[in-house]
Amino acid sequence: MTTPPRLVPLLEQFDFARTRLADRMAGPVMNSGNGTDVDVVPMTDEEYLWEPVAGCWSVRRRADGPGPGATLLVGAGDWGRDAAPAPHPSPPPFTTIAWRLSHLSELLALRADHTTGSRTLTRDDYRVSADAAGAIAAFDAGATAWRETLLATDDAGLDTVGRSRYPYGSDPENPFVDIVWWVNQELLHHGAEIALIRDLYRHRAAHSGGVEY
Template identity: 75%
Template sequence: MGVPVTSPRLAPLLDQFDFACERLVARMTGPVMDSGDGSDTEVGALTDEEYLWEPVPDCWSVRRRADGPGSRATQLAGRADGTWGRDAAPYPHPWPPPFTTLAWRLSHLSEMLWLRADHTAGSHQLTRDDYVVSGDAATALAAFDAGATAWRKALLSTDDAALDTVGHCTYPHGSDPEEPFVDIVWWVNQEVLHHGAEIALLRDLYRLRP
């Protein structure tokens, strides 16, 4: 942290990203998290059982490749030579949308951050087929940290001209090639915020399950 951003316009978006990531990590690792009013709330560390918990039937999750995709999924996304993959299907996706587990949501976030970092300030060549899907909580948390760190590093080299450049990020699984980069930075923050809130709710439901 602490490295000045190239564009002052980026500073509030980067501050928001840092806050969202730090709060999400604390919510998953403990021992305490900010409850929202500045006070600390105790929280247990994410376990493998909770990471893979399916609260309703026919969830989409991460699965061993040997077991194949789950209900209504047609493939397991991620590195084909990896042990694990994430339930997926080509567009149009199943309707109504499948309920996704904490593992699915965290894997989705980490992959998105990692790939967008590469398509902003890296090789511009990595795809979902290069991403290693995590089958346990500790590895998944490390993958999220790596993705968030890579994305943040990519942002630090961004100046005002890049923020206004359409297609500055070439990430192939979104609208990135058609939008100015500042909109993509905002969208990534929104992804961390809303999936982070979903993960927090799943943690509450798991803690209070019958």
């Protein structure tokens, strides 16, 4: 299938943001933005779960129960992601890399399923990763599934209202091209957040009088 011309820049933006985030987490290098490679230390499990402030939302062992302000753990398996039904806490809790990456990977996988898949998956079906390597792999799987969905979209599909039936957003009421734009926005802003938390984690020892690493 030929990619619709108006989808091309959105697909290129998605690919750029996906690669940049994946490289920022896993290394061994990432593009600095000017074509120069910068060394990247792969994300560790400790960093993945690091809580920079008190009261963070994160992913947790189901046996331990939800974190501060959360009332449930969403996801399948032994681990879940902190959550609460609407209305959500205000101001929103600070969330860890684990929380943000799980949320991002889940929305990619579920939107793909609710567009070109079974249209049955829920957050309770999505397995939350307990470790950094598993979370990075889950992100890659979700991004791959969503990209395949984009490649299966023709020009008419971009204008189809409700082509995505993703149940946790306004997808059923919007043309698909708007959802494609929104997913890119989610990937870009959560990717930037994860990168910033990585920077804070790397520099925290220097601010506490330790040796920067």
